[in-house]
Amino acid sequence: MFNRKWLKVAAAGVMISLVWSIFSSLGTGGMLNFVEAPLRDLMREMSDQERAPYDQIKIIKIDDASLEQLGQFPWDRSLYAQLIAMLEEANVKAVLLDIVLAEPSQNPEADEAMAEVMKSYDNVILPVVFDMKVRQEGKGRLEAESVINPAPAIGANSEQTGHINVMTDKDGTVRMLTVGLPDPGGMMVPAVSVRLANYILDQGNQIRYDASQDKWFRGNRQIPLNNKNQVTTDFFSKPREAISADTGYDSQSFFDVLSGEVPAQYYENSIVLIGPWASGLQDEYLTPLSKSLRMYGVEIHANMIQSLAMGAFYVEAPAGVNIAIIAVLTLLSLMLFEKFRGRMSFVIYIAFALLYILCWLSIYYFSSLFISFTYPFLAITTALVWAIVSHYGAERRERGRVTNIFGRFVSRSVVDELLASGEExxxxxxxxxxxxxxxxxxxxxxxxxxxxxxxxxxxxxxxxxxxxxxxxxxxxxxxxxxxxxxxxxxxxxxxxxxxxxxxxxxxxxxxxxxxxxxxxxxxxxxxxxxxxxxxxxxxxxxxxxxxxxxxxxxxxxxxxxxxxxxxxxxxxxxxxxxxxxxxxxxxxxxxxxxxxxxxxxxxxxxxxxxxxxxxxxxxxxxxxxxxxxx
Missing domain, CATH: 3.30.70.1230 (Nucleotide cyclase, GGDEF domain)
Structure with missing residues (x-):
């Protein structure tokens, strides 16, 4: 009897472990990534005090108020040149113009003005856009069909450009920062956030790509990227959040700065991002902070800059580690559920869940390692359900005869009390x-x-x-x-x-x-x-x-x-x-x-x-x- 009981428990443990291990290995994040990803978002959510956006990262908004003053988009490029020159004279650290300037302007003088700005100030960054292949040939990698660079007439060199591609997960949410993308010629193009983060970091912590190792580093520390050159980004501001004492990036209207209502000297020693801040400009994305309100692209870049500057990266645990965790927790929990029945099983289950959450947090915060949360938790939950059903089936058969007899004469609550008491x-x-x-x-x-x-x-x-x-x-x-x-x-x-x-x-x-x-x-x-x-x-x-x-x-x-x-x-x-x-x-x-x-x-x-x-x-x-x- 003893051997049969424990063989049954072992067989159940193997089956439960196998099922959840298979689920965890299907696709990116496993079959239940739509559950895993939001849970991860919830666990990584920060309070206003914890977010604390850098005050040296500032945004100049191409917003509805500016569109009313300066006319419909796109604007004449001389406006950008004028504003950037004003900011440079105020000694900004760097400027990102988050506007794609791929085609020559109909006004050659505007391109000449932009070219003069790019020539005079090497800390001005312009965007490059990768047109990704619909069908990726290399499994798990990102490959581009073509690359859209700034118009040659503007004269931006390779050190003054970075890609602005914002990649979403399957649920349409932005969680990952693509640190770099290889162009069709094999050259690695860093993200604009990499370019700008280096203006914040000291020389010993600069973010760089090592072509010989095909790896990215922050100083001497390797950045834990996936095979798509992506790392999870933190978010330090909510979508469209105004600055406050605790949170939010400082943002001002484009027209207010251009007209002098907000003096250019306000941006001294700051990283300035100029970009769309209006729904009609169609540059907005869902983030883990809100499933309804979208965040503008320029805000996402600001958050990515701070994420890289802080360097709080974490890496996904290998699949084998997650499978081992699932197997160990399942077998151990089943053994304890079999030994301690009834309410004690729930106590053990809660203890397991709390212990696992504590371990998950400790591993994440102290080792920057993210182990699977959903599948081990579901494994021990399945083990508990199996134990309850198994115990209940045995007890039900034992109680069934008595219940059927006495249930005809007295109320169910009385029958339950009599059965629980064990008395005649x-x-x-x-x-x-x-x-x-x-x-x-x-x-x-x-x-x-x-x-x-x-x-x-x-x-x-x-x-x-x-x-x-x-x-x-x-x-x-x-x-x-x-x-x-x-x-x-x-x-x-x-x-x-x-x-x-x-x-x-x-x-x-x-x-x-x-x-x-x-x-x-x-x-x-x-x-x-x-x-x-x-x-x-x-x-x-x-x-x-x-x-x-x-x-x-x-x-x-x-x-x-x-x-x-x-x-x-x-x-x-x-x-x-x-x-x-x-x-x-x-x-x-x-x-x-x-x-x-x-x-x-x-x-x-x-x-x-x-x-x-x-x-x-x-x-x-x-x-x-x-x-x-x-």
Whole structure:
């Protein structure tokens, strides 16, 4: 038996590990990359204080306000030349003009002005655009069909250009920075963000490409790229975010700077990016920070510059490492789930999950290594599900026979308690503190005299259904139907500390739902009925009463039950009467009316009663042993 049990566990572990290992190896990021990538985004999300964009990176926006002042796009290139010259005279570190100037201008003088700027200032960067092949021949690599360079008339040299290609993942989200792209001639063209980041970095940390090794370095440290020359970029600003004390890149309107409203000296010692900031210019992309609001390309380049400058790179763990993690966690968790059953299995599962999250974070933050999160987590979740199903199947078969027999005689909650206790069924009970509710339909007799028997049964069933659902919703036990009335109690067989509150809430539920049904009856039959409800709480004997050999009823008896029945008989149509004891325990949660003392059958002294009107508006149900709210 021992060997068979553990062989079964081992076989399950192998199968679960194999399935999730296969899923993790299918395509980039695995078959469930659409889950893995957003989880990774969530784990890498930073607060405003953590993002802290560099104040030396500034953006000049070609925005709607500038378009209104300077006319429709594209503009005359002399405007760019004029603005760049102003910035250079103010001693900026570098300028990126994120505008493709591929064709000669219709105004040769504008190209001459740009050429003069490019000749005079070697820290001006212009974009190169790679037209990528639709079908990539080299697996996992990026190959270009052609390259769009600045127009020759502008005179930009190779050191003054960088590619601006923004690559999206399969879900259309930008997560990766393509550090460099090889042109059709085999020359490596760095990203504009690489060019500009080097103006921030000191000489010992410059980003460079080593052609002999076909690798990229930041100083002496190799940048952990994938086979597409990509590294994950961090985002230090939200899409279109204005600068604040904690976050956001400083951005100003193109026209405001050109006109002098924002002085060029404001950009001294800054990296300045000039680019589109209007939806009509169609240069915007989704990022991990928002699935609806897109980020402009110039913003993405600003974030990529800071990402490279900070150098907080991480590398994906090899596939073999992830497969080993999946196998080890699956087998270990299955062994523990088999040894520790029931609630302890969930405790172990939560401990495993928390431990794995802690390890994931530690490895990421201290080793810059990203191990798979989704597949190991799903593997141990599958192991837990398998263990639960396996245990449940065995227990279900053991309990099935008893449940089928006794389920015909008592309610399911009673059967469950009897099975859980492991005790023999016998006549007798135990003293419990409970709340008892009696419900009776007022006006039902006149209605039954006027309606056909089928209609009477229909109406009765609908009213009893309201009572049953209300009792079950608030974790009560339905004792019995008494003609057109109902008896239920709260606090047994399952103990509930707040059973008086739950009983009142159930009564209010019945009252509210019965008002709707009454209106239907008035419209359909011309006559309506209401509930009269009585509730009391206190000690009672709860247990099995009847014939031990033939028939048992699980019910409650005692003075608490009797008083509840007397209160119901004194309740007017639509009225909920509670005892003074109920008032002491739960009255503060509800709007009540003091009815005063009334004389009830079986009591020598009058009893004080209260009518429940409604729940207090400022009070909300806060838990207990149910998830429902009134």
């Amino acid at each position: 069924i016998k006549v007798g009970g135990q003293r419990r503190d409970i709340s008892v509710i009696f419900v009776d339909i007022r006006g039902f007799t006149p209605m039954s005299e006027r309606l056909q028997p089928e209609e009477v049964i229909q109406v009765l069933n609908e009213y009893l259904d309201i009572c049953t659902k209300a009792v079950f919703k608030w974790n009560g036990t339905l004792d019995k139907f008494i003609g057109d009335g109902v008896m239920a109690f709260f606090g047994a067989p399952v103990e509930l500390e707040n059973h008086p509150e739950l009983a009142i809430r159930a009564a209010l539920e019945m009252k509210n739902k019965s008002d709707i049904l009454e209106q239907k009856c008035l419209e359909k039959f011309g006559i309506g009925v209401k509930f009269g409800i009585g509730i009391n709480c206190g000690p009672a004997v709860v247990g099995n009463i009847g014939s031990e050999m033939l028939r048992l009823d699980y019910t409650a008896i005692g003075d608490t039950v009797n008083l509840s029945a007397r209160l119901e008989s004194n309740a007017k149509p639509g009225q909920i009467l509670i005892s003074e004891e109920m008032y002491k325990r739960a009255g503060g949660l509800f709007e009540l009316e003091d009815i005063g003392e009334i004389k009830v059958k079986g009591k020598e002294m009058p009893v004080r009663v209260y009518a429940v009107l409604s729940e207090k508006s400022a009070v909300r149900f806060s838990g207990g042993d149910t998830e429902n709210e009134d």
